[in-house]
Amino acid sequence: MIQGAVKRALLGLGHYARRLRHVEFPGVAVLCYHGIDADDATAAPLSMLHVRESDFAAHCRLLREACDPISLDDWRAALAEGRPLPPRAVLITFDDGYRSVLTRAAPSLSRYGLPAVLFVSTGPVEQQRLFWFDALAREKGAAAVEAAKTWTAEEWRALEPRAPGAADDPGAPLTIEELKRLASQPGIEIGAHGISHCILARAPLADQRREIEEGKGALEAWTGGRVRAFAYPNGRPGTDYDAATVALVASAGFDHGFSTRTGFARPNEPALERSRFLMLASVSAQELAHRLAYSWHAPGSAS
Ligand SMILES: [Zn+2]
Known part of the structure; x- marks a missing residue:
């Protein structure tokens, strides 16, 4: 285990960038972000899913300079x-549809001229309420x-809808207008993530079909573009989605599906069940560099 200070020094010395020039990834490193928090945001439940703004900027610089x-x-x-x-090859993705993707990531x-895919659950965007979680x-x-x-889908539906606290609430979803703005930014693709974010x-x-097809339809109506990629809410294979879900995603016309199984998206993986690496608030630029250069290549690596 290498300590954070050592990794920071190695990043500063250009060690990771040099090492990465000689590394070939066994597949695409698909990074799974959620929202982006302000640097001075106070910790809140689930805020570990939101990388800090300055860390994200440093990730972007690293990816542009040392990856493809x-x-x-x-x-x-x-x-x-x-x-x-x-x-x-690295593909940046964001799940859910937080406003902070527009304000702090875009x-x-x-x-750095980085493309990204944003997977949006349409219910919170349309109704301007917090994601249920x-x-x-x-x-x-x-x-x-x-x-x-x-829980069952019925139980999630019974949850009281709750509005975000303010425009800069870190949990605030995009509005439809903001989503359109993001969709028109060069390099940004909009993908589907269901309606309610139910598991x-x-x-x-029948509910799964509705979540998959109507979520796609709403995004296409809003953005005027085709929606071809899907990310399974919560994304654990066999737990949060199963073979029947994948079949529905295929029949809805999606050509790529993304899970939260950890690992490189290797060429032999099914296109509708790509693996990703979850990006948590604890992942600094030096930590991302270390993982890309070393730890994600270790046998049995899971983080
Ligand atoms: Zn999600």
Whole structure:
């Protein structure tokens, strides 16, 4: 285990960038972000899912300088033409549809010319209410959210809708207008993430179909673009979605699906069940560099 201060020094000395020049990834490193918090934000339940703004900017710089950032369209084109991807392909993704992606992530994405996919649950955007897990975490703590992941779709629907506290509430979802603005930023692709963010495998098939198809339809109506990629809410294979869910995603016309299984998205993985690396608030730039250069390549690596 290498300590954070050592990693910071190695990053500053350019060690990771030099090392990465000789590393070839075994697949695409798909990074899974959620929202981006202000640097001075106070810790709140689930805020570990939101990387700090200055850390995100440092991630972007590292990815631009030491890796090969790609868009999902680059990936599609490489697959269609049978071309290999660049040796250190990285795809940035954001789940859920937080306003902070527009206010705190988009400036760094454009500064460094980085493509990204934003997976949006349409219900909170349309109704301007908190995501159910943020509302529940604020009322009852993060442990209550874990327990609620085993609820049925009916139980989630029974949750009282709750509005965000203010425009800069870190839990605030994008508005439809803000989503349109993001969708028109070069390099940004909008993907689907259901409507209510219910755990699909816990919902009856008819509900799953509605979540998958109507969420896609709403995004296409709002943005005027095709929505071709899906991220499974919560994303654990066999737990949060199952084979029936994947079949519904295929029949809805999606060509890529993303789980939260940890690992590189290797070429032999099904396109509708790509692996990703979850990006938590604890991942500094030096930590990301260390993982890209070393720990994600270790046998049995899970973080
Ligand atoms: Zn999500």
